[in-house]
Amino acid sequence: MKQALDCFNELGVEATTIDTIKARCETSVGAIYHHFGNKEGILSALFFAAQDDQRQHLEQELAKTDSLRDAVYSIVSSYLDWVVAHPSWARFLFQARSSVSKGPFHQELKARNAKNYQELKEKLLSFEYKDTKIVQPFEILSSLIVGPSENYCRAWLAHRVQTSPSDYRDEFAESAWRSLQR
Template sequence: MNQHKILESRFPGRRAGLKREILEHALHCFNELGVESTTIDVIKARCETSVGAIYHHFGNKEGILSALFFAAQDDQRLHLAQSLAISNSLRDVVSAIISSYLDWVVENPEWAKFLYQARASVAKGPFKEELNDRNLKGFREIRAKLLSFENETTDIVQSFELLPSLIIGPSENYCRAWLADRVQTSPLDYREEFSESAWRSLQR
């Protein structure tokens, strides 16, 4: 299961086994009950461990939430970095951003659901500065990749703050609807349409 893969990548080794087990059960609790309704006691009952063990590893509920969020975010960004590394033009970069995003969501639907619902809580919680730093780092990496094609960037929208929304916005909206069963067609079936739409939105 992809839950295991992502957690093992973030928390490797036998000694981290209990930590991974707690996080995996917590992920299901958050997705089934919602962030607000999930408590330490709920997670404890689900994974059949002690409250002390949970607090030892994560401190509190916010620690669990952020550990899951950053594990998913790291995996998603690794997937993006691998796609960007083989992009040879500005248009390739746009397609890589779209494709890697859609691929990751379809491959990891439980993690994607969690990211969507947990983002606001992490953004206003005790780990908000770490989240801001991570987001800024990711934004700078994408900006640097776009600017690496200097001869092409004059033809696109110059407000780099706007670019992530222009590129990912429609895809994210559709993926949310797909994960909520409001639409049935896989996001992957619309890969070309989303890529073309994103490319057109960047033109001056």
Template sequence: MTQSAMLERCFPGRRAGLKREILGQALACFNEFGVEATTIDAIKTRCNTSVGAIYHHFGNKEGVLAALFFAAQDDQQAYLKPYLDNAGSLRDTVMALVTSYLDWVVDNPDWARFLYQARSAVAKGPHREELERRNAGNRGHLRQRLEALQSRQAELTVPFELLPSLIIGAAENYCRAWLSGRVATSPAEYRQTLSEAAWRAVGQPYS
């Protein structure tokens, strides 16, 4: 999904046009200069609007940051849905979590770069409670799905608290290396390898 398409989905309609423009240019600033170094003035200059307009829509820099972060999170969740809809088993679900993550990063590299660098700032900022609420909700839905899929064919072999790290940890680490240029091979090339590794880390067929 392109940057503009994602923003259009999250902030639809003609009246939200300026909001989308501010967020699109803010994303470029955060990725170019970094979260700490980016200022409201830099965003204002890039999108040719007023400081007042930015504050009107988002309150402050932290509001811009959070709006972008939550838009990206929402898009990741929407991207994941069809993968999960096609996963009928516990193993398929674990592998769908990995492959959808890798595919989203490959399709949205600018957004992925932003998510990685902005996560700490949002977690420590004024929108941390909303982030905690969102994360808790996503974990709860995932837990219900995984527990419901455990059967006579397969079971989870680790505590639930370890699952996000074991399922997504290796994929995230590789995606970070790819986005920074430390490795050249696209994450898409390792979809099967990384998803199989995740299943071996957390799941065990019944004997």
């Protein structure tokens, strides 16, 4: 899988072929088709593996929270830390999302995203807000929480900025927290 990931990251999703992956993995076309079906199967398997790993990291961090503010900080921190720890996977997620969402595994992606969204929504809504009025509708919360961090991570992964995203964990988390309050 690492070799296929490297192919997609080095050549791009469109330019990567089964033959390229076959050569890099030193395997047969038959073995690839047997395990993955086609290029889209490889792409989706990698995408879902990265997404699952990122989600597992988030869940571990959220399990430690006991307030909405802590949860927001954990969401931002876990996202930044995961990207820094797994830059190849993060780069791949950014570039492959569109292809997976338009490909034969789009329904699986849609179902996974809906499940993850619902679980996160339930977690965030489980906290007492006390005096804090939270921005509504809920569907914009994930963009408010992770949007700026994601934008910075894309720049970092593209080498347009040099400072590690983790170095700005507190700034992004506090900004996310403030963006949710009315």
